[in-house]
Amino acid sequence: MNGLSGHGRNIGVAAALTSVVMFLVLLMLWMLGVSPSEAAAQLFLGSMGSTGAWVATLRHFVPICLLATGISLAARGGLWNIGAEGQWIAGALAGWLAASACGHWSLALLAGGLGGGLVVAIPTLLAVRRNVSEVLTTLMFNFLMLEVLRYSIAGPLQEPTGQFPQTAPIPPGAHLPLWHFTAARGAPLSLLIAVLCAVLVQLFLFRTRQGLLIRATQSAPRAVTTGGFSPEKARFIALLLSGGLCGLAGSIQVCGDTLLVDRSIASGLGYTAIAAALLAGKQPLWCIPSAFLFAVLYTASASLQWARDLPAMDRFALLVQGLLVLAILAALAARRRPAVH
């Protein structure tokens, strides 16, 4: 693991980035006629100011955290899983099928993980065996899965009345413990799973031999080879597990939140999670605060949209995300040393 200085630096960088981005956001809002103080207050209240706001934020946190964890795992092996979005759709569909067929969420989550793994299997094989860039292939599978989703919810998996482009709801037995903070249903299971996955992946990467080999493969696959191990195997495991985590996120979304599958499942969270993984410095544990920050951004900007009904606001969350990604990239570029000639 990095030394303390590394973590301290990460926190500092994240804090500086967030402040810069917040400043730019408030500046833009001010130019649109919203007073900065009012906007800041609304951003805070809308994301963390009430139980309802907290629930909304955590509903975003769970998928972003799981997806970012999966993306970080692949990135630690030197692979960029741009296909989180597609694997998440596959997980949602597989989870819905399993939930509808057997009526229990545990099998649905298992199916979700397998679905994500299945979708990433072809890019994985191409990357490991044929050296085809996984960036390209996983991205292509996003478009493919989007079409599979459209077809499924308007075709074979459509709800029985055939009126809406969506599936039927899953049976009640397959519901995850829901978001009833005020009711006595206990801690939501999905929140627990998301945090647990981040912790487990962190332990896997930094406390097991296979994790060590995955990290070594990122920078020196030839050293892994001459060490008597297989960098191909390390890549294979990293990318397949990454896809599995993204699929798991999709099935959790269905069983714990939406309870059915419709077009809105493909909302681009798989891309947001790439930014979250970047901000977390590809450390699964850091994906927890990073995902939380992005979740706050989502709900805060949505609440601002409702509160002020500004015409330019409907893409506000995306705008803020874009700024954040640019800021991260700038910080990374600044930290990299200039090339010596």
Place this chain on the structure above:
Amino acid sequence: MSALELFEIQKTFSGERVLDRVSIGFERGKIHALLGENGAGKTTLVRIATGLIRPDGGRILLDGRAVVLRSVRDAERIGIGMVHQHFTLVGALTVADNLFLPRGPSWFTARKLQSKAHQILSRHGIDLDPATRVDDLSVGERQRIEVVRALERATSVLILDEPTAVLAPTEVEALFSHLERLRSLGLAIVLITHRLPEVRAVADHVTVLRAGRIVLSRPAPLVDDSVLATSLTGVSRVFPESGAVLPGAVLPLSASRVRVRALAGERFGPIDLDLPDGTITAIAGVAGNGQTELVETLVGLRRRSSGDMVIDADEIGFLSGDRHGTALALNLSVGENVLLKRPLLEGIWWPPRRVESLSRPLLERFRVLARSPAQPMGELSGGNQQKVIAARELSFRPPVVIAENPTRGLDLSATAQIREELRAAARRGAAVLLCSTDLDEVAELADRILVAERGRLHPTSRDLGEISRRMTGLDLASGAGS
């Protein structure tokens, strides 16, 4: 008077002096051969002459006037051009396109471009259709297009960096007759090469660089072959015979753990080689003669194209000279790196505490200077990184050890330590293969010596004069093996 003169040039890279007040002049109508081993400073020198890098000190004079070169364009503007070791032509475009890339006319038709290209080619005596795609040319033809293109931009000084490395003998002849034509037109030509026969064939003047200094600079007819070989490799003494001299690469007894027969791969072969237990076999040679490819095939990083290879060992101890690409993962800790080998990294769970407790004794035994095993690998100096490699690759007592330039860039004590470890490995019965471009190292360690030349291995005696002649291709050219 020299067309281009470099005066008291100094250059230091991260504390290491690469050029130490080098003064050299290149005259019009002369072919000036620049020789030196890898790392002698040749490339740095010509990069300074072409504006790619700026010197720390010294002056550059063109026809007696001081000039400042801030970029390649500056150098081209005053007539200095270069043909790089690697091809820079765009394969998918035609010869004509390439000749005018990227500084051709803004507006043109293909026909006009081709007729202009045709004029240029015929001026150089090259009979080629300018509409041919570069991908369809032979290597030699491409090389000559590179030369022509460089001359279209630069008109007084032409620098060629090892232009013959990839050429067949007839292509070399064609290139040299082209260079001779250019010389008669009054160009100053600088030819970087490793091969003494080429110097004999075309050079008017010879300069040898070693460790950033000029050790010899004379008109070519006044330079004796053996003097040249000696000053090139820096070995002036014949070291005493020690131990048995085993002339051949293949041993009569089958007592060796490593047996290689007719092995061939990219840039080497076919090669026969046995590595007997308890001895150090050294492969000497100028870099780029297939040694790296051979070693990487032996350790499983490359595929062979034909032949047989038997290695009776579960794991090979491999001291790679390529620290960052092949040996170390810089994003991992020192402790994790020193354990990155199957015999050391057993079991599933490797929490930081276990990494630390198992790696610490290894790091201490090899006297690696690190704050703790948790320190990031990239923070260690080059010498300490090399010690980490040695600690990992020798600590599990491998029966076969392959070392490639294991002490390159190390200070004296680190060098001595790693050499002693290699000797110790041989003493306890390991078969050791040492691949080194450092003749002193070969002389100090080897029980028997092979010279790599153009992908083949030639057995040789311990006479350093013979080794350096073989390394520079003289023996092969004259056909006089001793």
